Amino acid sequence: MTWGKRVAVGALLLTLVACSDTKQTAGVTPQTRAPVEPVRTAEPVRPTFAPVQVRPGTSTNVNVMPVLDHGPRDKKEVALTFDADLTALMRRRLVSGKVKSYYNKALIDELRALHAPATLFLTGMWMEQYPQVTKELAADPLFELGTHTYDHRGFTKSCYGLGTVPPGQMLSDVRRAIVELDRVDPHATRWFRFPGDCYDATALHELAPAGVTAVGGDVPGGDGFTKSPQPIIKQVLDHVQNGSIIILHMHGGDNAPYTAQAIAPIVRQLRTRGYRLVTVTQLVAH
Numbered sequence: 273m274t275w276g277k278r279v280a281v282g283a284l285l286l287t288l289v290a291c292s293d294t295k296q297t298a299g300v301t302p303q304t305r306a307p308v309e310p311v312r313t314a315e316p317v318r319p320t321f322a323p324v325q326v327r328p329g330t331s332t333n334v335n336v337m338p339v340l341d342h343g344p345r346d347k348k349e350v351a352l353t354f355d356a357d358l359t360a361l362m363r364r365r366l367v368s369g370k371v372k373s374y375y376n377k378a379l380i381d382e383l384r385a386l387h388a389p390a391t392l393f394l395t396g397m398w399m400e401q402y403p404q405v406t407k408e409l410a411a412d413p414l415f416e417l418g419t420h421t422y423d424h425r426g427f428t429k430s431c432y433g434l435g436t437v438p439p440g441q442m443l444s445d446v447r448r449a450i451v452e453l454d455r456v457d458p459h460a461t462r463w464f465r466f467p468g469d470c471y472d473a474t475a476l477h478e479l480a481p482a483g484v485t486a487v488g489g490d491v492p493g494g495d496g497f498t499k500s501p502q503p504i505i506k507q508v509l510d511h512v513q514n515g516s517i518i519i520l521h522m523h524g525g526d527n528a529p530y531t532a533q534a535i536a537p538i539v540r541q542l543r544t545r546g547y548r549l550v551t552v553t554q555l556v557a558h
């Protein structure tokens with residue numbers, strides 16, 4: 273999808289979801305006026321059309337899933353995004369006690385303390401593992417939630433050893449996570465992220481009926497398996513530009529152990545450089 277088309281779709285979505293109540297202006301009653309029967313005010317003006325619920329990221333393209341890699345380059349806005357991976361292997365490590373948690377609470381606490389908005393992409397399996405946390409994240413206006421497949425397998429033949437979802441199962445896998453998220457989040461977006469950002473024409477075609485938009489990114493944060501926060505900070509700050517979508521992770525554990533320590537320096541430096549942090553929905557809203 274060209275940028276122009278994306279903007280046009282965004283504008284359409286905004287038009288569809290915008291529905292402001294018409295407020296009655298309070299009438300001023302003169303002090304000398306005697307009490308009278310309560311005056312029946314006119315009914316608030318209602319729109320004549322039924323409000324249409326369109327969630328951010330909803331794709332109307334029936335042939336191929338659209339992909340969004342960045343926002344407008346002429347505005348000093350960037351979007352922080354965090355993936356919550358959980359694979360069958362990771363879950364076995366949790367069950368065996370080798371890893372205590374794949375919820376990086378310290379990272380979420382940092383984002384809240386910094387008042388840094390973010391878009392979170394959750395796997396279905398992660399939501400099943402952390403149902404209460406998922407509800408809390410859904411209820412927090414700082415965050416918007418999208419999906420990241422059910423169990424984080426790859427959508428191409430080879431994707432960082434993640435295994436492969438056969439084409440015939442791609443749609444049901446993605447929908448499984450969407451259903452899981454919709455159960456707990458009435459504001460769930462229709463943003464979606466491929467595991468490892470791996471996709472091809474087959475995947476985009478198979479997933480078109482899911483009605484979601486794939487969100488890639490132009491700044492991979494490189495927070496997987498790092499030995500310290502410094503490489504993450506450098507990677508993000510060296511590559512960020514107007515409209516960037518920054519990809520990081522929120523599962524922590526042994527897979528992304530230093531994201532929480534890296535995030536405060538990143539956020540502060542981005543703000544010092546004049547960037548406004550926004551969600552993906554806000555990034556493309558203009």
Ligand SMILES: [Zn+2]
Pocket residue numbers: 355356357420424466467468
């Ligand atoms: Zn992932």
